[in-house]
Amino acid sequence: MTADGEPVELTERIAQAVAGVPGVAFLRPGLAGLLRSSVAARATGRRVNPEESRAKSAVRVGQGSAPGTLAIEVSVVLRRGHRAVDVTREIRAAVRRTVPAEAENRPPARVTITVTGLV
Amino acid sequence: MPGHPDSPTDAADDGERHEDALLAARAGEGDEEAFEILVRRHGPALLQLATRLLGNRTEAEDAVQDAFVSAWRKLPEFRGESAFSSWMYRIVTNRCLNVLRARRPVAALDAVPEPAAPEHQASPARVAEAHAAVEALSSAMAVLSPEQRVCWVLRELNGLSYEAVADMVGISQEAVRGRVFRARRQLTEAMVAWQ
Amino acid sequence: MAMNADPNSGSTDATDSADVPGEELLPCGRKLGDVWRQWEDGLADPHTRTCPHCSAALHDLDRLQDVVRRARAEEPPQEDTGALVDRVMDVVRLELRPGRTLPLGASAEDDWIVEAAAAKVFRAAADSLPGVRTGSCRIAPAGSGAAAPARRARGPVAVRVEIVVAATVNLQRIAEQVREEVFAAADGLLGMEVGSVDVTVTDVVPEDDLAEGGPR
Numbered sequence: 001m002t003a004d005g006e007p008v009e010l011t012e013r014i015a016q017a018v019a020g021v022p023g024v025a026f027l028r029p030g031l032a033g034l035l036r037s038s039v040a041a042r043a044t045g046r047r048v049n050p051e052e053s054r055a056k057s058a059v060r061v062g063q064g065s066a067p068g069t070l071a072i073e074v075s076v077v078l079r080r081g082h083r084a085v086d087v088t089r090e091i092r093a094a095v096r097r098t099v100p101a102e103a104e105n106r107p108p109a110r111v112t113i114t115v116t117g118l119v
Numbered sequence: 120m121p122g123h124p125d126s127p128t129d130a131a132d133d134g135e136r137h138e139d140a141l142l143a144a145r146a147g148e149g150d151e152e153a154f155e156i157l158v159r160r161h162g163p164a165l166l167q168l169a170t171r172l173l174g175n176r177t178e179a180e181d182a183v184q185d186a187f188v189s190a191w192r193k194l195p196e197f198r199g200e201s202a203f204s205s206w207m208y209r210i211v212t213n214r215c216l217n218v219l220r221a222r223r224p225v226a227a228l229d230a231v232p233e234p235a236a237p238e239h240q241a242s243p244a245r246v247a248e249a250h251a252a253v254e255a256l257s258s259a260m261a262v263l264s265p266e267q268r269v270c271w272v273l274r275e276l277n278g279l280s281y282e283a284v285a286d287m288v289g290i291s292q293e294a295v296r297g298r299v300f301r302a303r304r305q306l307t308e309a310m311v312a313w314q
Numbered sequence: 315m316a317m318n319a320d321p322n323s324g325s326t327d328a329t330d331s332a333d334v335p336g337e338e339l340l341p342c343g344r345k346l347g348d349v350w351r352q353w354e355d356g357l358a359d360p361h362t363r364t365c366p367h368c369s370a371a372l373h374d375l376d377r378l379q380d381v382v383r384r385a386r387a388e389e390p391p392q393e394d395t396g397a398l399v400d401r402v403m404d405v406v407r408l409e410l411r412p413g414r415t416l417p418l419g420a421s422a423e424d425d426w427i428v429e430a431a432a433a434k435v436f437r438a439a440a441d442s443l444p445g446v447r448t449g450s451c452r453i454a455p456a457g458s459g460a461a462a463p464a465r466r467a468r469g470p471v472a473v474r475v476e477i478v479v480a481a482t483v484n485l486q487r488i489a490e491q492v493r494e495e496v497f498a499a500a501d502g503l504l505g506m507e508v509g510s511v512d513v514t515v516t517d518v519v520p521e522d523d524l525a526e527g528g529p530r
Binding site: 111 | 423425430435
């Protein structure tokens with residue numbers, strides 16, 4: 001959160017943007033993400049807010065195949081009653097709107113969206 | 120809901136079996152909502168079975184929870200040769216058998232607790248007496264070996280046929296009859312001692 | 315061996331081979347196990363009806379069975395299983411099986427959906443037809459054939475649905491109707507390109523055996 005004015009991590013900004021898209025129920029990572037967060041929680045010996053860590057690990061930002069590009073992967077659970085592909089297209093647009101502010105002068109990021117569930 | 124929980128193999132309503140088979144196929148393909156329906160549908164009967172087998176509600180809940188989780192993991196290989204309810208009965212029975220075997224042996228007949236004195240003196244004597252007998256029965260069950268207890272409970276409290284018990288426990292019908300006989304023998308012995 | 319066989323012999327029931335039931339002899343020479351078994355199997359026997367030893371043995375068993383009946387009647391029902399369901403499902407949701415990752419949208423896009431989620435939509439679509447209940451629904455990426463599918467292949471998917479139908483359903487038409495429902499759901503609810511829908515009727519059952527509306 002931005003309450004203390006600190007710059008927010010890119011993945012967190014993307015997660016917030018995605019969560020705001022109509023039709024998105026919540027962000028959900030694959031199993032790897034869940035394991036990572038539970039291992040991290042055990043390693044640091046403190047309780048991690050499960051919702052927060054789940055949302056963050058549902059967004060992965062890496063290097064794209066072309067130099068200087070970003071590859072962004074987002075995993076989401078959608079609400080029934082919304083056409084899935086319409087929501088994923090909205091998510092992509094929301095991600096693109098978020099990224100330029102953080103990564104100016106770069107070619108457009110590759111954005112991969114995976115629907116991991118419907119509720 | 121149709122189908123008596125006591126007899127999964129005999130009395131399960133045809134419609135419910137069809138529905139269970141469909142839900143199990145869905146759950147095997149990762150439909151956790153289908154699995155939740157199965158858990159809701161069969162949880163009460165399985166919890167009753169486990170409570171009878173273990174004589175302890177908390178342990179029974181753990182056993183049934185473990186059984187369902189293990190069923191979720193095994194469902195992709197579940198081919199529906201038997202009804203889902205029979206399959207679950209088998210998993211719960213095996214889990215409870217392991218729990219019973221892991222308990223420290225309570226040893227011989229002279230360890231049978233005396234029947235508790237009727238606590239409700241105000242209630243009619245016959246009711247109190249009947250209640251005391253039931254209490255005494257559950258205490259007496261503690262002396263049964265895990266194998267005897269499982270066969271006896273499935274046969275007497277759940278009303279399964281010897282054939283069904285044999286199928287569930289994975290031993291011959293004659294072996295089931297032998298275990299039920301020995302269980303009855305010990306329980307009648309205990310009851311004579313209460314007189 | 316007399317009436318009091320070693321009372322502990324029964325509790326050392328570790329192996330089946332040690333399990334020789336009913337060897338215990340009553341004073342009249344009958345085996346206790348045989349007497350009880352006859353009673354259980356409902357077989358009449360003139361001897362046991364008149365023999366005091368057999369009668370006594372049967373009386374003991376009768377008393378036990380009477381207490382057993384009362385125990386069954388007294389037992390409280392185990393209906394409050396809500397907490398158990400929640401605990402089970404909490405674990406299950408940490409061990410979901412999403413299946414394959416399948417393409418969503420047009421070929422050039424980079425949107426995907428897991429098989430388990432798409433299958434739920436297709437099953438519900440088929441279930442909406444009266445007299446149809448859906449079991450298995452598998453979805454394969456385009457051109458995957460028998461070989462292991464390439465990870466994340468684009469292109470229209472192949473759907474295989476298994477249904478149970480009510481006897482009242484027109485078997486000639488039902489497969490086509492299911493196909494139409496699945497195509498419509500793929501386009502209207504998901505935005506997924508479906509190349510083929512194979513429908514297998516696995517069972518025909520009395521109409522009453524199909525739950526109204528199904529689980530979802």
